[in-house]
Amino acid sequence: MDLLRTRKYSKNNQYIISVLLIVITAVLSFFAVDYIGYRAIALILLVVVSINAILFDIFPVLLSALLSALIWNFCFIPPTLTLHIGTPEDGLMFLMYFVIASINAVLTYKIREVERKERDEEEKVKAIKLYNTLLNSLSHELRTPISTIIGAIDTIKDNKTILSDKNRNELYSEIEIAGFRLNRQVENLLSMSRLEAGFIQPKNDWCDLNEVIFTVIKDTKDEANNHKIEFSPNENLPLFKLDSGLIEQILYNLIHNALQYTTENSTIKIEANNSDSNCIIQITDNGQGFPENEIDFVFDKFYRLNKTATGGTGLGLSIVKGFTAAMNGKIYLENVPEGGAKFTVEFPCEFLPNTNLENE
Template sequence: MRSILHRNISLGKQYAIGMSIILIASLTSYFFQDFMGYKVVALILLLAVSLTAVIFSILPVLVCALLSALILNFFFIPPVLTFKINTAEDLLLFLMYLLIAMINAVLTIKIRQMEDKKRDEAEKEKTIALYNTLLNSLSHELRTPIATILGSVDTIVENEKKLSKENIQSLYHEISTAGNRLNRQVENLLNMSRLDAGMLKPNFDWVDVNELVFMVINENTERHELQNIVFEPNDNVALVLLDGGFLEMILYNLIHNAMRHNPKNTTILVLCDYRDNKLVIDISDNGSGFPKDQIELVFNKFYKMKGTATGGTGLGLSIVKGFTEALNGKITLENIKTGGAHFHIEIPAQISTLDIQENE
């Protein structure tokens, strides 16, 4: 934050603000000098110089240090209202103050520059590590569906007359599944980039949450038939004012994540309700849950738990959190004592007061 301040403020404004800080400290000290003496005033002015050194560039800080020394001499060191210094003790005080103020300014700025450099290096290393993780994930996650598509197409082209209609339909289904997998990964990458750039803004409209949940469940179960998804519609969420696209992405990634990382025949329970002016969504399962030491990490970008199946970019849950926060909501995760995981989402939203059945 400190480096951002001095980079975003023009040099002229730094001079003006820095000198204003010194003048305010001097004026305040002037009214109370009878109670604290000019030696205490010297400490106050030194503190003001240190404050400017924490925020601004070196030249404005050095000017502020010199200005504070001149003010200390003229207004506080006797005889006041003159630059004359009568005693050797006061002269030594003035020279020591000027020296300490200058050294303090330079050292503070140098320390800040070193901290900024280390922070930039750490951010670069983190960015490189994230990109390496992403590339490693994509190398598998994209290669597999691409190989499936190419292999299926080659098989159809080379053996079209030999294959039965059932075999051809099966190959087309594999191509469709692989294509959807590719599309999902590309969509996740685009969404994460837009979230990071702050480009995604919610577009609020009336959404039938029950219908949306059914649509997401059908989209997932068409590709995975090994888990049981349980959802009972709730009339309390028939019409809610929010961004349906954002909510669809949240639900899809949570349900897909539960289906992908849990054993066969796992039961996934989806509950929706409206309480305290919030849309409340609970998605739980009776699977294996999450390791306790990794629960705080699962929403991080590119994070994949140890021991999970290969594939995936580790973006699903981070996208869920990003879209939830974009709707001013919050998401929490906890393990269920009897086994499994429980995601709890609360999103502030307005609900329709219209009676849909009467309108129908």
């Protein structure tokens, strides 16, 4: 990213701003010349030319270098208010100033151009790497359920194969699971696109967090066959003013991640609490936890832990972080001393006592 993005200004604006910087500096220096001397003014003007070289294209910078030399001569080199130079020493100084200002402008600009090209190359390499990562992940994540669906349909349509009702229902179940898996990947890609485009705008409304969590647990029921999800509703929770849709997606991705990367018969525990101004949700599992040296990277886009089973695009946790940030919340990950990992999500929000539910 170019400093302050000033090179994105039009050429006319670059000329105007660079000239104004020189003029304003000269005016301020005029009142200080009796204290610091006219030779020190030359150094100040050189600094401003260098700043212009950092910010603008080459021709506005060269103009500012020429203008600064003329202003220094006219306003500061004795005799002032004339282009005449009184002594050979001052004449040599003026010539050296002009040469140094011009060289400084060109060299500074060239250095910035080299740095910009290097940044562009790094961004290009990074973009290609991310593209290849996404392509490799999707090639597995999409091909597997598609192959399952095609294979199951071919089996069902094969008139030569006699299927029992049980086998046919199993094939239908495989198609359904593969369809849900495809839909989840498409939803993740759409969510990431919305996050990167800045289209996520939370729609806050009063919601019962216990009910939201029960909804997510119900949605993950088919995935949790060999796992245990524990949640004891907190009857003392107030009603929170939050975007329940985003909360559901955050919880779903966290639970799905725990289901995917913990062994069978693992337990996933969900807790909901509140502080004076925050809604707090914790999801803990008793799996193997995360390598300490990789905890800082698990929320990065497309990042997958080393030595994990194939599958997954590495988008789930980055989407969780993005949705959490969109709601001005924070998410923390830590390993549990007894084994496993704990995600803590906090959202600042309004709340009111949940008194009505007790009377329903």
